[in-house]
Amino acid sequence: MSATASHLREPLVLGSPSLHDITEQVLAPMERKPSMLWYAVTAATGLVALSGIATISWQLYEGIGTWGLNKTIGWGFDITNFVFWIGIGHAGTLISAILFLFRQKWRTSINRSAEAMTLFAVLCAAMFPLIHMGRPWFGAVWFVPYPNLRGPLWTNFRSPLVWDMFAISTYFTISAVFWFIGLIPDLATVRDRAKTKLRRTIYGTLSLGWSGSNKHWSHYETVYMCLAGLSTPLVLSVHTIVSTDFATSVIPGWHTTIFPPYFVAGAIFSGFAMVMTLLIIARKVLQIEHLITIKHLENMCLIITATGMMVGLAYATEFLMAWYSGSNYEGFTFVNRATGPMSWAYWIMVSCNVISPQVFWFKKMRTSIPVMFVMSIVVNIGMWFERFVIIVTSLHRDYLPSSWAMYSPTWVEYMTLLGSFGIFFTLFLLFTRVLPTIAIAEVKAVSGWAQKPAHGHADGSARAEAGAHAHAAADHDASALAKEPEAVHA
Numbered sequence: 001m002s003a004t005a006s007h008l009r010e011p012l013v014l015g016s017p018s019l020h021d022i023t024e025q026v027l028a029p030m031e032r033k034p035s036m037l038w039y040a041v042t043a044a045t046g047l048v049a050l051s052g053i054a055t056i057s058w059q060l061y062e063g064i065g066t067w068g069l070n071k072t073i074g075w076g077f078d079i080t081n082f083v084f085w086i087g088i089g090h091a092g093t094l095i096s097a098i099l100f101l102f103r104q105k106w107r108t109s110i111n112r113s114a115e116a117m118t119l120f121a122v123l124c125a126a127m128f129p130l131i132h133m134g135r136p137w138f139g140a141v142w143f144v145p146y147p148n149l150r151g152p153l154w155t156n157f158r159s160p161l162v163w164d165m166f167a168i169s170t171y172f173t174i175s176a177v178f179w180f181i182g183l184i185p186d187l188a189t190v191r192d193r194a195k196t197k198l199r200r201t202i203y204g205t206l207s208l209g210w211s212g213s214n215k216h217w218s219h220y221e222t223v224y225m226c227l228a229g230l231s232t233p234l235v236l237s238v239h240t241i242v243s244t245d246f247a248t249s250v251i252p253g254w255h256t257t258i259f260p261p262y263f264v265a266g267a268i269f270s271g272f273a274m275v276m277t278l279l280i281i282a283r284k285v286l287q288i289e290h291l292i293t294i295k296h297l298e299n300m301c302l303i304i305t306a307t308g309m310m311v312g313l314a315y316a317t318e319f320l321m322a323w324y325s326g327s328n329y330e331g332f333t334f335v336n337r338a339t340g341p342m343s344w345a346y347w348i349m350v351s352c353n354v355i356s357p358q359v360f361w362f363k364k365m366r367t368s369i370p371v372m373f374v375m376s377i378v379v380n381i382g383m384w385f386e387r388f389v390i391i392v393t394s395l396h397r398d399y400l401p402s403s404w405a406m407y408s409p410t411w412v413e414y415m416t417l418l419g420s421f422g423i424f425f426t427l428f429l430l431f432t433r434v435l436p437t438i439a440i441a442e443v444k445a446v447s448g449w450a451q452k453p454a455h456g457h458a459d460g461s462a463r464a465e466a467g468a469h470a471h472a473a474a475d476h477d478a479s480a481l482a483k484e485p486e487a488v489h490a
Helices: 003-009 019-031 037-061 075-090 090-101 105-108 109-130 136-143 159-195 199-205 213-249 259-285 294-325 328-339 342-362 368-395 410-434 442-445 460-476 485-489
Strands: 146-148 151-153
Touching: 003 213, 019 410, 037 109, 037 410, 075 090, 075 213, 075 259, 075 368, 075 410, 090 105, 090 109, 090 159, 090 213, 090 259, 090 485, 105 109, 105 151, 105 294, 105 328, 109 136, 109 159, 109 410, 136 199, 136 328, 136 342, 159 199, 159 213, 159 442, 213 259, 259 294, 259 368, 294 328, 294 368, 328 342, 342 368, 368 410
Parallel strands: none
Antiparallel strands: 146 151
C-alpha cells in the first residue's frame, strides 16, 4: 500500500472540514454561552478546590501536627502528592517538544491541552513543598539569597528543597513560554473575531501584534523550534532532580541509581494517562471528536503501554539489585513492601501499573473509548500508590525495629489531596472557556485540505485541484483575510 493510501486510511482530521470550519469548531466553546453541564461541573470542582484551600489554611494555622506524621515517617501524603503532580506535568512537554522535534503530526490536536495541563499540574505540585514547611513565611526565605552587612547569604545548595525550587521554577517558566508562543497565532484569530471591545483589547494585547505575514511565521517557527529544543532536556532533568531527593539519602529502598530513569518513565506514564482522561471528556463535551480522533488516543495508548513496561522492568530491577547488593536492610525493605503490613498498597501499584496496561496489546481495547477512559484513571491511581509505596513503606520500617511505626493519614491530608484535584480540574475547565483548546493553525496544517486528492484520486493533478479548492474556500469566507490571517499561511 502506498504512503498516500495509508495516510488517507487514517487521517488526523475526520470529515474533511474546511479551514474556516476548523476555526469555527475550535472556537465555538469560547464564543457561545457555556452549557449548564459546564457550569455544574465547574461549580463542583470549584467547591472541592475551595475545600482544599480551606483545609490548607487550617493546616498552616495549626501546624503540620494536623497530619498523621510521626518520628519515623516524616514524609507522607504531602511529598507523595508533590511527586505525583510533577509527574503529571511531564506529558505536556513531551507531547509538545519532543514529538514536535520528531515531526510527529498526530500531536497537533492534543498538544495545547497537554501544555495547559502541565502548567496546572506544576502549580499543584509547587504548593506541597511549601505547606510541608509548616510555616512557609519563615522557611521560604531560605530559597533565595539575600543581602546582609557581610554580603549575600546564599542558599544551602545541598538541600533537596532548593533543588526542587530550581527544578519547578525552571520547568514552569520554560513550559509557560513555550505554551504562550504556540498560542499567539490563535490569539490573533480570537482577536479578529472578537465582538466586544474588551475581548478585542485583551486578545489583541496577548497576540503581540500578530498579522500572519510570512515574516511573522518565519520568526514564529524559529522561536518555537528553539524553545522545543530547550524544553526537551527538561523532561529528563526535572524528574531526575525530584528522584535525586530520594536517591542521595541512605534510606533502604531510596539509595539507588535506578531512580532517575525510573522516575522519568513513570512521569511520562502517568502524564499521558491524565492527558487521555481529560481529552476523552473534552472531545465529547466540546464536540470535537473529528479533531481528536481515535488514532490520537490509540497512539497515546501505545506510549502508555511502552512506559508501563519500563516501569514494570524498574520494579523487577529493584528487587534484583536488593538481592544482589547483599544488604540485609535493602533486601528486607523490598520483602516488606510485598509481604508486610502495607503490602496492599504495593499490590495495588503493581496491578494498576504493570498488569492492567497489557490490555492495550489488543487493538480492540486500545480503540475502545470506555476501556481507555477507565484505564487512564486506573493508571493514575496506580502511579499515586507507587509514590506512596516508595515513600511510606521505605520509612515505616527502617534500621531499628524499636523505631518502626505505622502511618495513618488524617482528614486534613485526604482533603488536601482532594483539593489539589479540585484546583487542577477547575483551572482546566476555565482554560477551555478563555483559550483555544486545540492549536488551530497547526491542525489546519495537517488537515489534508490542500493535500487531499480530489474525487478520490491520488495523482498530482488531483492534489493540485484540492489545493485550489482550499484557497477558494479561504477566499469565499468574507473574513478570511481580516479575521483569520493565519488560515492561509497554515
